[in-house]
Amino acid sequence: MSAREEVLGRVRTALRDVPGAEKPADVAVDRPQPRPTTAADVDLFAERVADYKATVVRCTPEDLPTHLAAALDGVPRLLVPADLPEALRPADAILDEQLTTAELDTVDGVLTTAALGIAETGTIVLDHGPGQGRRAATLVPDRHVCVVRADQVVADVTAAVARLDPARPLTWISGPSATSDIELDRVEGVHGPRTLIVLLVG
Amino acid sequence: MSATFLGTPAFPTAARTALADTQLRRNLAHATGTIRAKRAAVVGEVDEWERLRRAGAALKDRTLRHLDTYLAQLEESLTRAGATVHWARDAAEANRIVVDIARGHGTDEVVKVKSMATQEIGLNEALEAAGIHAWETDLAELIVQLGEDLPSHILVPAIHRNRSEVREIFLREMGRYGRPAPPDLTDTPAELAAAARAHLREKFLRAKVAVSGANFAVAETGTLAVVESEGNGRMCLTLPEVLVSVVGIEKLVPTWADLDVFLQLLPRSSTGERMNPYTSMWSGVTPADGPQEVHVVLLDNGRTDVLADEVGRQALRCIRCSACLNVCPVYERTGGHSYGSVYPGPIGAILTPMLRGVGHDTQLDSLPYASSLCGACFEVCPVRIDIPEVLVHLRTKVVDAHRGEPKVQNLAMKAASWAFADARRTAAAERISGAVGKVLRGTKRRAPGGRGVLGALPGPAAAWSDARDVPVPAAESFRAWWARTDGGRTERQDEDGGAQ
Ligand code: SF4
Numbered sequence: 001m002s003a004r005e006e007v008l009g010r011v012r013t014a015l016r017d018v019p020g021a022e023k024p025a026d027v028a029v030d031r032p033q034p035r036p037t038t039a040a041d042v043d044l045f046a047e048r049v050a051d052y053k054a055t056v057v058r059c060t061p062e063d064l065p066t067h068l069a070a071a072l073d074g075v076p077r078l079l080v081p082a083d084l085p086e087a088l089r090p091a092d093a094i095l096d097e098q099l100t101t102a103e104l105d106t107v108d109g110v111l112t113t114a115a116l117g118i119a120e121t122g123t124i125v126l127d128h129g130p131g132q133g134r135r136a137a138t139l140v141p142d143r144h145v146c147v148v149r150a151d152q153v154v155a156d157v158t159a160a161v162a163r164l165d166p167a168r169p170l171t172w173i174s175g176p177s178a179t180s181d182i183e184l185d186r187v188e189g190v191h192g193p194r195t196l197i198v199l200l201v202g
Numbered sequence: 203m204s205a206t207f208l209g210t211p212a213f214p215t216a217a218r219t220a221l222a223d224t225q226l227r228r229n230l231a232h233a234t235g236t237i238r239a240k241r242a243a244v245v246g247e248v249d250e251w252e253r254l255r256r257a258g259a260a261l262k263d264r265t266l267r268h269l270d271t272y273l274a275q276l277e278e279s280l281t282r283a284g285a286t287v288h289w290a291r292d293a294a295e296a297n298r299i300v301v302d303i304a305r306g307h308g309t310d311e312v313v314k315v316k317s318m319a320t321q322e323i324g325l326n327e328a329l330e331a332a333g334i335h336a337w338e339t340d341l342a343e344l345i346v347q348l349g350e351d352l353p354s355h356i357l358v359p360a361i362h363r364n365r366s367e368v369r370e371i372f373l374r375e376m377g378r379y380g381r382p383a384p385p386d387l388t389d390t391p392a393e394l395a396a397a398a399r400a401h402l403r404e405k406f407l408r409a410k411v412a413v414s415g416a417n418f419a420v421a422e423t424g425t426l427a428v429v430e431s432e433g434n435g436r437m438c439l440t441l442p443e444v445l446v447s448v449v450g451i452e453k454l455v456p457t458w459a460d461l462d463v464f465l466q467l468l469p470r471s472s473t474g475e476r477m478n479p480y481t482s483m484w485s486g487v488t489p490a491d492g493p494q495e496v497h498v499v500l501l502d503n504g505r506t507d508v509l510a511d512e513v514g515r516q517a518l519r520c521i522r523c524s525a526c527l528n529v530c531p532v533y534e535r536t537g538g539h540s541y542g543s544v545y546p547g548p549i550g551a552i553l554t555p556m557l558r559g560v561g562h563d564t565q566l567d568s569l570p571y572a573s574s575l576c577g578a579c580f581e582v583c584p585v586r587i588d589i590p591e592v593l594v595h596l597r598t599k600v601v602d603a604h605r606g607e608p609k610v611q612n613l614a615m616k617a618a619s620w621a622f623a624d625a626r627r628t629a630a631a632e633r634i635s636g637a638v639g640k641v642l643r644g645t646k647r648r649a650p651g652g653r654g655v656l657g658a659l660p661g662p663a664a665a666w667s668d669a670r671d672v673p674v675p676a677a678e679s680f681r682a683w684w685a686r687t688d689g690g691r692t693e694r695q696d697e698d699g700g701a702q
Binding site: 002003004006007008010011012013014015017018022023024027028029030031032033048051052098101102105118120121122123128134135136139140157158161162166167168169170171172173174175176177178179180181182183185187189190191192 | 261263270289339340341364394403425432433436439440441458459465475485488490491492507509510
């Protein structure tokens, strides 16, 4: 018997007490009601992202270039996804046209957009669609500058899950990487970008 | 460079050794206390936490009661998404699958994300035996691995090491396995983390094959999720060409929308954060992004035995948050190593004996007794596992398994099982044992390690204490101590009056 058949067979034997007529939906699940997103969620998002020791800069579309330049200060080699909107792309940025991992390790920062932001948890979600780059691009460089539009902010995890497409790879980012493994002393920045700057526009 | 739990003495003996280790106790007390407070704060922020817990429990019950359907569905959606699905009846089979994949790519190393399932099956040892190095990349796991040590806590496995020990381990060991630690390394946590970053980066950039577990696997979409803090998970899940994920068959959730509930329950219960720094989700292969060869090993290894136990089945709801460890007075005072398993604490006390079977191993059979049944674990558990209920149930099974044996040990087991089966009886028995302890403490002798132990006891317990030394009953009963000190929280280190 194949391992597959044997494991499935064991599962069925183990579940002999479950009535044959029972359907999964017969096991009732009562979930908390989702909360609608309100205008206050943009403030909450900014606050909660900052709680994780990420830098949050709120600005208007007009001010964005100035704040962007400041966020990218001290990043001599900047990587951008090849499909990052022209308006956001600094002239000397390196386009990520499938750089090798070793090449990725030589850039100092990366600039992307995001799929959405979650107010309640201060989370940025990348679905690695246009402007967001492939997963490695926002991982290997030491600084991640991320542009999030205010209208991309949703209230909570429930709203985020409802809006995201699981067929895409997803990266949920809540502050810079961190560890508390040594005497529970929180240290920001282990393997991912040690600096996370969120530009919240609008 | 690995150690195992094989040969760990039965819980009472191992616990006595740990109790003598003040550094371990102090670190554990600090860790569990800190995480407890953080958890309470962020759980308090969620209005409908209780409803969320009930939803989590119900969703897992739905999955477990129809696991055959969901496993078949997961296999189908993973395959559709470009992943290769393997099935493993036991540890040896799972290890063989991973070793064969690594060998097939001609590599002599893999990078690993912290995963309890791969620890449970001893994958690192199997890989080493096949000449393949398995690099643990979680900071704590790295400390444990370089220190040739065993993890002591699900969440903070190196909590038994202090910063100067970590510095020594890094200075001594890193150079043997790759990039050495800088010679002027100090013991500040930030510098130690930076040394780990530099040491591991060359391995991430070079590795062809990564091995992970998964916190969740969505049957409907074939999505796996890994929840982490440091970014080593993202490195492993993204950079290598080949990714192998070993997933216990209890990790399933039915639909993508169901993941929502668990993504709220887990981080708040686990690290006491609204959300952990990084969560990665992927469904099979994404062209031009991440590993282009993706394997998923669906692991049984005793889980179907747990599933077959109608009372014990609920243990498979566990999402490994470790909240039950942090509130457990027995865990806090005895340490993770006493449980002799990768699953320590209250969940370990029920899961380990069920995974491996009761009645054939004294160490396993002693685990269901490693509890005072105070119920704190049930109260914090995000999926409402009634650990005390399962403990009592397992004690009965242990006693049943030994029925008819000529060993007097049975009697003690039986007595304990009877006493522990009812909270009021437990309290009464503990009061009595406290009183007896007062008398007996006058007659105690010193064991070789200097511990206070009792010689032979009279009555039915005599044969039991012939075989092994029995710890002196505490002056104060466990429950009385717990009530007086709020579970040890208000007790000063130097006036330690709890169970010995
Ligand atoms: S038993 Fe419950 S509290 Fe303990 S680790 Fe599992 S999910 Fe968390």
